[in-house]
Amino acid sequence: MTSAIEVQDLVVERGKRRVLHGLTCMIPRGSVTGLLGPSGSGKTTLMRAVVGVQVVRSGSIMVLGEPAGAAPLRRKVGYLTQAPSVYADLTVRENARYFAALSGYDAATAERAVADVGLADAASQLVATLSGGQRSRASLACAILGEPELLVLDEPTVGQDPVLRDELWKQFHDLAGKGTTILVSSHVMDEAGRCERLLLIREGALIADDTPAAVRESAGTDDLDEAFLRLIRAQEVTA
Numbered sequence: 001m002t003s004a005i006e007v008q009d010l011v012v013e014r015g016k017r018r019v020l021h022g023l024t025c026m027i028p029r030g031s032v033t034g035l036l037g038p039s040g041s042g043k044t045t046l047m048r049a050v051v052g053v054q055v056v057r058s059g060s061i062m063v064l065g066e067p068a069g070a071a072p073l074r075r076k077v078g079y080l081t082q083a084p085s086v087y088a089d090l091t092v093r094e095n096a097r098y099f100a101a102l103s104g105y106d107a108a109t110a111e112r113a114v115a116d117v118g119l120a121d122a123a124s125q126l127v128a129t130l131s132g133g134q135r136s137r138a139s140l141a142c143a144i145l146g147e148p149e150l151l152v153l154d155e156p157t158v159g160q161d162p163v164l165r166d167e168l169w170k171q172f173h174d175l176a177g178k179g180t181t182i183l184v185s186s187h188v189m190d191e192a193g194r195c196e197r198l199l200l201i202r203e204g205a206l207i208a209d210d211t212p213a214a215v216r217e218s219a220g221t222d223d224l225d226e227a228f229l230r231l232i233r234a235q236e237v238t239a
């Protein structure tokens with residue numbers, strides 16, 4: 001099987017609002033796929049559905065050949081939420097070791113994940129005393145433990161400086177090179193160009209599912225920001 005995620009006619013309602021409107025997409029294995037769209041367009045909702053923590057109204061989501069959220073996926077899927085999900089009163093290392101132990105990984109695996117996110121020097125620092133960017137990297141370390149088969153990353157580079165962002169993107173590609181499928185959301189269009197595939201989402205519907213090059217070509221511009229705007233306008237005209 002070549003697809004890591006298959007979403008079919010997904011409808012999600014949150015509160016009284018329909019947030020995803022029959023969304024269908026397929027994400028290939030071993031790829032870095034960017035999920036881009038305006039604030040409130042449904043990116044987090046789609047990611048939550050993929051990791052199996054979102055109640056869905058209808059449709060289906062298969063992840064690594066299993067229904068999203070199925071027990072065998074627990075060790076195979078890493079999820080980085082937007083809000084840091086580490087314990088403030090533990091050190092970076094203690095957090096990594098704790099989450100490693102929960103999944104049956106050893107201390108060396110925890111140490112490697114901490115180093116991979118550039119926090120080796122802050123490993124013995126309490127999370128409460130970290131900067132915002134460091135804190136989200138501490139969460140990222142816990143998400144990448146054991147190199148899961150699928151990594152779902154909700155805005156992992158927010159609050160990071162350009163050098164770190166660059167390093168994190170290189171690391172995502174390294175992981176993908178080793179076979180990990182990465183679904184990563186971002187608001188930042190210059191990050192879209194770093195993805196192998198793009199899902200552009202607006203108001204809960206897909207407006208593009210293609211490579212960055214194909215998105216640029218179909219919109220007739222090299223600028224992905226402009227391409228996104230043109231695709232939105234084209235969709236408004238046909239709607």
Ligand SMILES: Nc1ncnc2c1ncn2[C@@H]1O[C@H](COP(=O)(O)OP(=O)(O)OP(=O)(O)O)[C@@H](O)[C@H]1O
Pocket residue numbers: 014015016017019037038039040041042043044045046187
């Ligand atoms: N718990 C909730 N109850 C009701 N509505 C919600 C809830 N969570 C999200 N929504 C709504 O669902 C829609 C999609 O939200 P979602 O968080 O998926 O967007 P997003 O694209 O990830 O946004 P952002 O880029 O700002 O994080 C928004 O209109 C939001 O207000």
